[in-house]
Amino acid sequence: MRLSGIDRALAALACLAGLLGVALSAAAAHIPGADSLKTAAQFLLFHAPAILALIGLGAAGLARPTLARAAAGLLVVGLILFCGDLAVRTWLQHPLFPMAAPTGGFALMGGWLFGMLCALVPGRQRT
Known part of the structure; x- marks a missing residue:
């Protein structure tokens, strides 16, 4: 099982999301009334392993790699917009820009929808 360059980039971004989730959790613990930072931290920490899992499923042939990459990519974009x-x-x-958070939320939902497709559409059999 080899990861493509795109897969490696998505995995690195997932790890960055985890790192930022920990950092924002720490910041939120020290800033009174930083509920938005807590929410952003939780979203980053919840989605980082999902992105890694999607990349792993695609690389292992258990899901279509293009679907897995699309799902992971949507989750990354959603995290950038929503948490950013x-x-x-x-x-x-x-705001980051008008409608950034809702757009990010829709991208996150799209990522989960594509993730569902990864589970429903069988991976290609290797011969």
Whole structure:
């Protein structure tokens, strides 16, 4: 089982999400009223292993690699927009851009939908 460059990049981004989730959890513990940072941290920490699992399923042939990459990519984009918007709102007191969080939320839901397709559409049999 070899990971493609895209798979490696997505795995690295998943690990970055985990790292940022821990960092935001720590920051939220020290900033009074930082509920948005807590939410962002939770989203990052919940989705990081899901991204890694999707990449692993695709690389192992248990899911279609293109579906797994699409699902993981949507989760990454969703995290950037949703969690990025929450963090920017907390620290800079303005949104990342209008509708960033809802757009990120829809991307996250799309990622989970594609993840469901990974489970329903069998991987290609290797001969």
